Amino acid sequence: MEEGKQHRAESGEKISEERRTFLHTCLLAASLPLLALWAKVVAWASGEAPYEPREHYYGMGVDVDRCIGCGRCAEACKRENDVPREPFYFRTWVERYVVSSDGETKVDSPDGGIAGFPATVSEKGILRTFFVPKLCNHCAKPPCVQVCPVGATFSTEDGVVLVDKEYCIGCRYCIQACPYGARFLDPRTRTADKCTFCYHRAVRGLLPACVEVCPTGARMFGELRQRSSPLVPFMRLSKVQVLKPHLNTEPKVYYANLDREVR
Amino acid sequence: MPQQLTRLLLIFAVLASGLALARHLLLPETFGERGYYRTAAVEGILKQPIMYAGRERCALCHTQIATAHANARHQSVACEACHGPAAAHTEAPTDNPLPVPRERGYCSLCHGYDPSRPTGFPQIDPVAHNPLQACVSCHNPHQPEPPHIPEECSVCHGAIARTKAVSVHVLLPCTRCHTTPRKHKITPRVARADKPQSREFCGSCHAVDARGPKETPRVDLETHHRRYLCWQCHDPHHPRELD
Numbered sequence: 001m002e003e004g005k006q007h008r009a010e011s012g013e014k015i016s017e018e019r020r021t022f023l024h025t026c027l028l029a030a031s032l033p034l035l036a037l038w039a040k041v042v043a044w045a046s047g048e049a050p051y052e053p054r055e056h057y058y059g060m061g062v063d064v065d066r067c068i069g070c071g072r073c074a075e076a077c078k079r080e081n082d083v084p085r086e087p088f089y090f091r092t093w094v095e096r097y098v099v100s101s102d103g104e105t106k107v108d109s110p111d112g113g114i115a116g117f118p119a120t121v122s123e124k125g126i127l128r129t130f131f132v133p134k135l136c137n138h139c140a141k142p143p144c145v146q147v148c149p150v151g152a153t154f155s156t157e158d159g160v161v162l163v164d165k166e167y168c169i170g171c172r173y174c175i176q177a178c179p180y181g182a183r184f185l186d187p188r189t190r191t192a193d194k195c196t197f198c199y200h201r202a203v204r205g206l207l208p209a210c211v212e213v214c215p216t217g218a219r220m221f222g223e224l225r226q227r228s229s230p231l232v233p234f235m236r237l238s239k240v241q242v243l244k245p246h247l248n249t250e251p252k253v254y255y256a257n258l259d260r261e262v263r
Numbered sequence: 264m265p266q267q268l269t270r271l272l273l274i275f276a277v278l279a280s281g282l283a284l285a286r287h288l289l290l291p292e293t294f295g296e297r298g299y300y301r302t303a304a305v306e307g308i309l310k311q312p313i314m315y316a317g318r319e320r321c322a323l324c325h326t327q328i329a330t331a332h333a334n335a336r337h338q339s340v341a342c343e344a345c346h347g348p349a350a351a352h353t354e355a356p357t358d359n360p361l362p363v364p365r366e367r368g369y370c371s372l373c374h375g376y377d378p379s380r381p382t383g384f385p386q387i388d389p390v391a392h393n394p395l396q397a398c399v400s401c402h403n404p405h406q407p408e409p410p411h412i413p414e415e416c417s418v419c420h421g422a423i424a425r426t427k428a429v430s431v432h433v434l435l436p437c438t439r440c441h442t443t444p445r446k447h448k449i450t451p452r453v454a455r456a457d458k459p460q461s462r463e464f465c466g467s468c469h470a471v472d473a474r475g476p477k478e479t480p481r482v483d484l485e486t487h488h489r490r491y492l493c494w495q496c497h498d499p500h501h502p503r504e505l506d
Binding site: 201212216 | 307309314373
């Protein structure tokens with residue numbers, strides 16, 4: 001009986017010793033994520049948080065009913081991104097659609113809409129007419145990336161399609177493959193060029209130049225997967241469409257109030 | 264170890280090291296770090312200079328204009344939409360002055376009439392609208408105001424006003440018959456003026472028992488074409504006795 005008690009006390013001591021080390025380890029382990037969190041808070045407070053592409057997924061919304069066809073977006077894009085001024089190189093441009101009563105649709109985009117649109121010949125016989133801003137759709141399944149023979153065009157983790165200018169050989173396959181006509185060959189570098197969603201601005205928390213200057217808010221830019229993004233109410237409150245959905249390219253430029261004539 | 268196996272292992276080792284060497288020599292640097300592309304290519308794009316500073320930067324110095332602009336009709340128009348890219352200006356304001364577009368052609372990029380623009384967007388005919396005058400001489404581009412609120416109904420309803428001027432109803436103000444909300448002068452299609460709805464309204468002057476001057480023509484509402492409303496036969500803006 002006496003012997004048994006002693007044994008129990010001994011083992012109890014042993015257990016408490018083990019428990020102490022175990023709890024100690026637990027405490028240390030629990031403090032590790034806290035430390036990591038603290039490091040993040042410090043980095044955020046000092047504004048030096050490194051850009052993490054995995055945490056972002058960009059898209060654009062275009063409300064066709066708000067576009068007044070002033071062409072400021074095309075102008076801003078050319079100036080921000082040093083796009084050649086000649087009227088056949090555009091990263092973004094504005095098209096004017098004139099649907100006449102006899103069912104014929106005329107589309108024009110003189111100088112991308114930068115210098116305004118000439119007056120329509122006659123207002124008689126117009127069924128409906130509107131402006132549509134166009135740009136690279138930053139497809140989730142981009143045909144341009146698929147066809148590039150040297151892998152010089154690629155999708156980033158934040159959903160932007162970019163061109164590696166050093167490896168592009170200027171073969172123009174991607175220009176042919178893009179169903180939206182959003183690419184061109186830069187005459188100075190002889191490499192493919194296209195809209196980058198102003199990637200250099202987006203990673204710094206700025207809006208793309210075209211969105212920044214749009215006077216009517218016809219263009220919206222933001223995250224597709226964050227509730228704080230202005231795109232979320234836009235996608236909820238308007239009936240959005242994408243261009244050429246039958247091609248299964250899964251574009252990330254969403255159009256509200258789009259007419260069936262727009263291709 | 265059997266001899267064949269040693270040989271096979273040797274061949275595999277040579278192949279594997281050859282593959283590793285080829286990968287090392289052929290793969291561009293920084294390829295595959297984040298995906299099927301060079302991370303350096305993205306970094307190259309990120310080096311691109313920023314030209315448009317954003318309206319928040321403008322407001323840091325141009326406080327007064329920014330405050331006025333933020334509550335005006337042009338609040339959605341970014342500073343740089345008219346003044347051009349301003350990043351260089353924010354770094355060295357005096358060395359990089361920004362353009363101030365004053366020519367008529369600039370405002371009409373947005374406000375010139377084009378049937379393709381959305382309905383209701385303020386537009387003018389640049390040829391007919393105060394020709395040769397600079398828009399900024401009447402409209403402050405930072406706080407643009409719509410045309411002056413009309414004082415008289417005749418500004419818009421000219422044809423009716425001219426008809427009424429030669430009729431016996433000339434002395435009746437429009438508001439005697441049309442109750443007009445104040446807002447009607449600013450948004451005429453949203454806040455509409457109303458019209459008389461019943462025979463009794465006309466009867467308040469023209470009924471046999473109505474109060475008023477003796478000269479007013481009177482009818483018995485009970486017997487006078489009961490099935491019709493007064494204005495189906497009589498134009499209230501130019502009433503005449505009918506045959």
